[in-house]
Each structure stands twice: as structure tokens, then as C-alpha cells.
Amino acid sequence: xxxxxxxxxxxxxxxxTIPFQPPAASSIAEGIDKLYLFLTGITLFFTVLVxxxxxxxxxxxxxxxxxxxxxxxxxxxxxELTWTIVPxxxxxxxxxxxASLYVQNxxxxxxxxxxxxxxxxxxxxIQHPEGPREINALHVPVGVPVKLTMTSQDVIHDFYxxxxxxxxxxxxxxxxxxxxxxxxxxxxxxxCAQYCGTSHSEMIGWVYVMSPSDYAAWxxxxxxxxxxxxxxxxxxxxxxxxxxxxxEGNGRxxxxxxxxxxxxxxxxxxxxxxxxxxxxxxxxxxxSVQLPNYAPIMPTYxxxxxxxxxxxLVAYVKSLGSQERKNGx
Amino acid sequence: MSTATAGAHDGPxxxxxxxxxxxxxxxxxxxxxxxxxxxxxxxxSVTFMxxxxxxxxxxxxxxxxxxxxxLLEPETYNKFFTMHGIIxxxxxxxxxxxxxxxxxxxxIMIGARDVAFPKLNxxxxxxxxxxxxxxxxxxxxxxxxxxxxxxxxxxxxxxQSHVAAVAxxxxxxxxxxxxxxxxxxxxxxxMRAPGMTWFRMPLFIWASYATSLIAVLGTxxxxxxxxxxxxxxxxxxxxxxxxxxxxxxxxxxxFWFYSHPAVYIMILPxxxxxxxxxxxxxxxxxxxxxxxxxxxxxxxxxxxVVWGHHMFVTGxxxxxxLVFSVLSFMVAIPxxxxxxxxxxxxxxxxxxxxxxxLYAMGFIGLxxxxxxxxxxxxxxxxxxxxxxxxxxxxxxxxxxxxxxxxAYLGGIHFWWPKITGRLYPERWARLxxxxxxxxxxxxxxxxxxxxxxxxxxxxxxYPAEFQVLNVLSSAGxxxxxxxxxxxxxxxxxSLRYGKPAGPNPWGAKGLEWTIASPPPTENFLTPPVxxxxxxxxxxxxxxx
Numbered sequence: 001x002x003x004x005x006x007x008x009x010x011x012x013x014x015x016x017t018i019p020f021q022p023p024a025a026s027s028i029a030e031g032i033d034k035l036y037l038f039l040t041g042i043t044l045f046f047t048v049l050v051x052x053x054x055x056x057x058x059x060x061x062x063x064x065x066x067x068x069x070x071x072x073x074x075x076x077x078x079x080e081l082t083w084t085i086v087p088x089x090x091x092x093x094x095x096x097x098x099a100s101l102y103v104q105n106x107x108x109x110x111x112x113x114x115x116x117x118x119x120x121x122x123x124x125x126i127q128h129p130e131g132p133r134e135i136n137a138l139h140v141p142v143g144v145p146v147k148l149t150m151t152s153q154d155v156i157h158d159f160y161x162x163x164x165x166x167x168x169x170x171x172x173x174x175x176x177x178x179x180x181x182x183x184x185x186x187x188x189x190x191x192c193a194q195y196c197g198t199s200h201s202e203m204i205g206w207v208y209v210m211s212p213s214d215y216a217a218w219x220x221x222x223x224x225x226x227x228x229x230x231x232x233x234x235x236x237x238x239x240x241x242x243x244x245x246x247x248e249g250n251g252r253x254x255x256x257x258x259x260x261x262x263x264x265x266x267x268x269x270x271x272x273x274x275x276x277x278x279x280x281x282x283x284x285x286x287x288s289v290q291l292p293n294y295a296p297i298m299p300t301y302x303x304x305x306x307x308x309x310x311x312x313l314v315a316y317v318k319s320l321g322s323q324e325r326k327n328g329x
Numbered sequence: 330m331s332t333a334t335a336g337a338h339d340g341p342x343x344x345x346x347x348x349x350x351x352x353x354x355x356x357x358x359x360x361x362x363x364x365x366x367x368x369x370x371x372x373x374s375v376t377f378m379x380x381x382x383x384x385x386x387x388x389x390x391x392x393x394x395x396x397x398x399x400l401l402e403p404e405t406y407n408k409f410f411t412m413h414g415i416i417x418x419x420x421x422x423x424x425x426x427x428x429x430x431x432x433x434x435x436x437i438m439i440g441a442r443d444v445a446f447p448k449l450n451x452x453x454x455x456x457x458x459x460x461x462x463x464x465x466x467x468x469x470x471x472x473x474x475x476x477x478x479x480x481x482x483x484x485x486x487x488x489q490s491h492v493a494a495v496a497x498x499x500x501x502x503x504x505x506x507x508x509x510x511x512x513x514x515x516x517x518x519x520m521r522a523p524g525m526t527w528f529r530m531p532l533f534i535w536a537s538y539a540t541s542l543i544a545v546l547g548t549x550x551x552x553x554x555x556x557x558x559x560x561x562x563x564x565x566x567x568x569x570x571x572x573x574x575x576x577x578x579x580x581x582x583x584f585w586f587y588s589h590p591a592v593y594i595m596i597l598p599x600x601x602x603x604x605x606x607x608x609x610x611x612x613x614x615x616x617x618x619x620x621x622x623x624x625x626x627x628x629x630x631x632x633x634v635v636w637g638h639h640m641f642v643t644g645x646x647x648x649x650x651l652v653f654s655v656l657s658f659m660v661a662i663p664x665x666x667x668x669x670x671x672x673x674x675x676x677x678x679x680x681x682x683x684x685x686x687l688y689a690m691g692f693i694g695l696x697x698x699x700x701x702x703x704x705x706x707x708x709x710x711x712x713x714x715x716x717x718x719x720x721x722x723x724x725x726x727x728x729x730x731x732x733x734x735x736a737y738l739g740g741i742h743f744w745w746p747k748i749t750g751r752l753y754p755e756r757w758a759r760l761x762x763x764x765x766x767x768x769x770x771x772x773x774x775x776x777x778x779x780x781x782x783x784x785x786x787x788x789x790x791y792p793a794e795f796q797v798l799n800v801l802s803s804a805g806x807x808x809x810x811x812x813x814x815x816x817x818x819x820x821x822x823s824l825r826y827g828k829p830a831g832p833n834p835w836g837a838k839g840l841e842w843t844i845a846s847p848p849p850t851e852n853f854l855t856p857p858v859x860x861x862x863x864x865x866x867x868x869x870x871x872x873x
Contacts, residue, residue: 053675061611080617095708
């Protein structure tokens, strides 16, 4: 039977081919691997230590006579304190090391190239701001920080690129982000790492890391499409958003020119910076981010626009902001 | 039930009336309020559940021999790992030690006649059985495919499987935990024999006490969580799915608020068992008794504030991540204290190597590895890479199987003579203990490597680069399976053919070894007075 056959074939080549380390292809991978190696060292050290002591005692103090009664050992406070404090100090070292790495790895560089990821049962939809879309494939240039803004159209997914050591949930109803900077060209797996139903294990794809010139050529070679912002602008007109959000600021809704990245004081008293998440919220649940000087008349667009279209609208609003700021300068 | 008790009905030759032969017939078992009989009812029930959950694991490991999957459709595979998880967590590992050994031993160890509320004790078994039947029924009628973690919105609005029925089964079973925990807390507080002060209690009692606190405080939270999930699934009340106005991460906070402490519900009682095994087979009082006892309580308290470490990659804020990371490191320290104290107990002891001691030594080694690999996951930066991969699977199996199951097996062997009045065959038991140890490591060690390589868990099919490690793991599982099966056979065999055990075959201390095997229904014919737990160096306590 094929199953057993393949099992034996595998066992035959097993020892030569047991993989120990995934490729390390991003700027953060080396740092993670060093910490991993350190932790492996700690684990081996203490496991071997405990095993050796146990074996040594078991041999040395084996029962030699059926009725022997060993004398009581008293508890030494100094010993108890030692094996409480030493592991604690080791934990402090690991915590400081890992936390600083994590904080560092959590902040995308300001100049990151942006791309957008939508998870849906069971595929990854990737959208480049210039327009091209991909399914279960992600083309990126090498040596450039890339920030992925992610959401899900249905259940919770998780975008995981082992070779880059990055992972983040893609959640319905909100945006999460991760970033990486690839350090070598090549193709690497990405996976869905949060169980999402029947074909969860087929929700995988490839990252294609290309030289910047190859990447530019790849962008140009694709089917000519409008940029996300242009598509968003068309959608903005189509949905009639402009009838309230008049650019000059005298409409029933606020002008959206230049709002991106600025703090806004909401009716609730809270002040929030206008980012992708807030714009999404304003489209889907407008009342939750009501502005003080406007009537709460905006309808929800939940169900009328899908996540892809929301991202296009967000891109459009962002493009208004950047123009405005450029003009202002 | 019948298999485990039929032979014992003959009654061991050397003693007179005991709890096994005091009355006969199915009714005398199903209506019993004797904590020892209830312990046996649980033993049979959880053993059955272990076989079902183990069978699911066997099918999964066979399936994963080939990258494209050797046996099942992905949908069916998903149901198998869900069934394995739900049964092993809620219907085996959580009740295994407390409900079997705990029920049997706690009253005897503290010198009581029974638990504080014997009828409630029987009720908790029935509650457990009802929950188990509903869950098994739902599994047989099509199953559930959400994973044992039930994450919405998949579980609430997307899954087409029997989520509601299984959730109800788990919900009901939770009450069994709560009632048992309540019973133990009151029993330990109020029913200790004269002289049994808090710091003379056996460490198994301390561990059971800490566990009961967690069960009573934590289980209601998961019950509420399941109710909310049911409201969203059945009535579409928006709680977790943003499409109906909910918050998808709220469930995870609530679920892990219980389910992380539940990890300690599963490991603290086995730690208590190991304390008893090591002290008995090295004939030494446990080194640092009060540190071991207090570390159980410390674990119980800290375990309630570490749940966020399951959510480092959900987009939880960086600051929350930092706090939960610190707290998770803190919960590692009491476990380390236990390991070192157990090791030190062996120093200048009189050590013998019967099967229970082999299991205890295996526990120390495997739990050390399980605990230390937890540091990789408490550490934020490495957790980002390892979360959701086979590294997690390996880590918690080192703790839950290498730790909890192995200690449970050790405990069953250690107290088997007390429970049944018969000795098990020692050579077979040592062989099985060795097979379990080797098989376990071969199954789960490759999964650490698999996880670091990046293989996500819960994958029905996988890229070919992970095949070698998967085949190794499946090969180990077959050894582990044999190791589990051998004790099942010889323990049943020993019920009829085992040598009579006598009251104290190990020369161990503790009240349970001062009474006949099997114990009489009322446990103690004369009320005991306790002077000192673990009095191995003093006089008295003859070895039979």
C-alpha cells in the first residue's frame, strides 16, 4: 500500500534530509534566529542539567537494601532562593531581548511601500496601489520595506511568511498591518496560519522577491489598470459620496481633502488620527465616528461595498490628503 | 465500567469486606455515593474518552504521512483534529487526575470518610456523562470542524457543522468540573483528620486544592463564553462577528481567560502525583515541601493573568503584548522551583525503579522541555514566528502528554494496588513506560523542528518540504500507541490474575497506605490521627 511505501522511502532518506532551519530572507530574520538559538541553548542546557542530575542520583542513591531508611535532608533557604532567582534573571534577559526586538519589528519604517491584503475563504487577494491585483501571489522588490495593510472579508485568517519570520492575523471588520524588508531575491511560501475552515491548508501562496528593476518591469507588464486611488475616485462618484463630501467644505458632510493623517475631534470627545482604520469605520459604521458639526445623516455602506472597494475608497481619500499637503507646502 | 471492575468483584483474598465487594450489581455502582466507586466510574469514563481521542490522533498521524493527505478529505481531517482536541482537553485531561485519582485519594489522604458532599459528587459524574454523550452524539452525527478553540466568526456564523451541539456538551461538562472543584475545596477545608494541619497535607492535596480553585473561578467564564457563542450562532445576536456588530477578538479574550488557567487545571494535579511518586520511591520527604506547595498556589493565581500571550499576533496593542509577556515569564518560575525541588528530593534518597518512578522521571525530563519551550512563546519576538505552527503543538503536547498523561499513568500504576488490591506485572509495566517515553519523543520532537520550519498547525495537506518530519512523527505515534495499549491489557489482566497487593506494597507513607487494599467502604475503621506527612526517616510504617 502506497502509504506505507512512501513512509519507508522517506525513512530511508530521513537522516540526510531532516530540515533544521527555514530560509532567512528578511531584515528581521537574523535577529529572530539569534534569539531562537539562544533559547534553544537555554533549553538544552537545563534539560541536560536536570537529566544528568536525575540519572546521577538514581544510580548513586539506588536502593541497596530493602529496609534502608535514609536520613532526612533539611531544606536550605539559600538553595531555594538560588533556583528561584537565577531562572528569574534568565527570564528578565529573555524578556528584555525579545521585547526590544518585538517593538523594533512592530514599527514599519516611514518610507515603506504599501500593499493591501484581503483574506477570504480560501484565498489571499493582494492589491498593489498602482493597480495590479494578485491571487495567492505577492510580488515585492528586494531591499525595500513593504507594509501590508490587511483585513478579512469573512472569518479570521493569518498571513504568515516563514522565511521572513512575520505573521499577523487578518481580521474581519478592521485593519491590521505587518511589514518586512526582503533581503534576497527568490520565491518563498506564505501560509494562512489561523484555522479558517475546510480549505484552510490550501490558502497558501508564494512571495516573489524581485530586483527593483524586475519589479518595475513586472508592474508595467501586467494588464494596464487604473491605480487604486483612481478606482476609488470612480467609486466615490458612482456612490454619490461627493454630493455631501464637497471638496470646498460647504457640503452636508465634511470635506475629505487633506484629512488623511490629521487628528480629528469626534462628537464623543475622543480625538483620533484619520488613518485607514478610521476611514473604513466611517464608511461602514458612520455613527461610531460622528463629527460634532455635522448631522448624523450618513447611511452605512456595509453590504454595498466589499473590502476591496473600501480599500480603493481609502486609497482615494489618502490621495486627496497627500495632494493637499503637497499644495500646502 | 464492567471491564475494570468485573474481576475485582471476586474480592481480594486477604481482606474482608471492602468498597468493591460491599455490594454488588449495576445499581450499587450507578447509585453509589462512595468517593472510591465514583473515582472508578470516572476512571472507566475517561479511559473510554482517551481511546476515542487517541483513535482520532492515530487517523490524523496516518493521514499526514503524505503531503497531499493519505486518508481523508480536508473537511474530514478538520473534524478529526477538532474531535481529538475537544475530547482530549475537556473529556480526558481536565478530569483525568482530579476526578479519578483525586476522587479516590483526597478523602483517604486527609483521613476523611468521604468527600464533603457525596451526592453532589455522584451528580458531577452524571453531569460529565451527559456532556460526554451529547458531544459524542454530535460527533457521530457528523462532527464539528472548528478546532477545540471554537474561534468565531468561523464557529458562530460560517461553520456548517454541529457547533451548537458540541458547545452544549462542553458547556454541561464544565459544571462537572465546577461541582467537583467545589466539593474538593470544602472537603480539604473541613474534613481533615485531627493533626492534619495545612502544612502536613500531602502535596497531592495542595495541588488538588489549587486546581479546584481554578476550576471554580475559571470554568464559569468559559460557560458564559459558550452561551454568547450560542446566542450569535442560533439567534444572530451580534457579539463576535463584526458583520453583525460584534468584536472578533472578544471571544479570544474570554476563551483564553479560562483556557489558559485550564492548562494548569490539567498540569497541577499531575504535578501533585509526581510529588507523591518521587517521595515514595526515594523514601524522602519532598525537598522544599512548602516551596512546592506554595508554587502550586502561585501558579493558580498567575495563570489567570497570562491569557494575552495567546494573542500576540492578533493585532493586540504592543503594550498589552509587553505586559502579558512579562506575566507569562513569571508563571514559569514556580514550575522551575518544582522541578529543582523534585530533583533535590532524590539526593541521598533510597531510590528504586518501579514503573511509577520511571514515569515520574520521564515527567521531570519531558515537563522540563515542555516548560522551557514555553519560553520561546512567552518571548514576543520568537512567538510571532512560532505562533500557530507545529512548534505550539509540540510545546503543549510536551506539557499535556509528556507531563500530564505520563504522570497520570504513573499515578494509576502507583495506586493500582490500593484501588484494586492487586499488583500489576512489573516487567511489562517498565517496558510500557519505556515505550511511552521513546514513542512520545519520536512523535513530538520532530514537531518542534516542523514548527520552526514554518509548518502551520491544522493543515490537512502541506508542502512537500515538511514530509520527512511528518513521517518521523507518525512513526513515533505508532510506538506511543503500543506503549499506551500494553498497560490497558495488563491492568485489566491483573484484576483477576495479579498478585494480592497487601496494604502497602511500596513501603510508602501517607494515610492511604495505612488501610487495607482495597480500602473498606468507610476508609478508616478507627479515625486516624496525623503526626507527620512523609515521615520516611522516622520509625514505624512497616513495609509489607
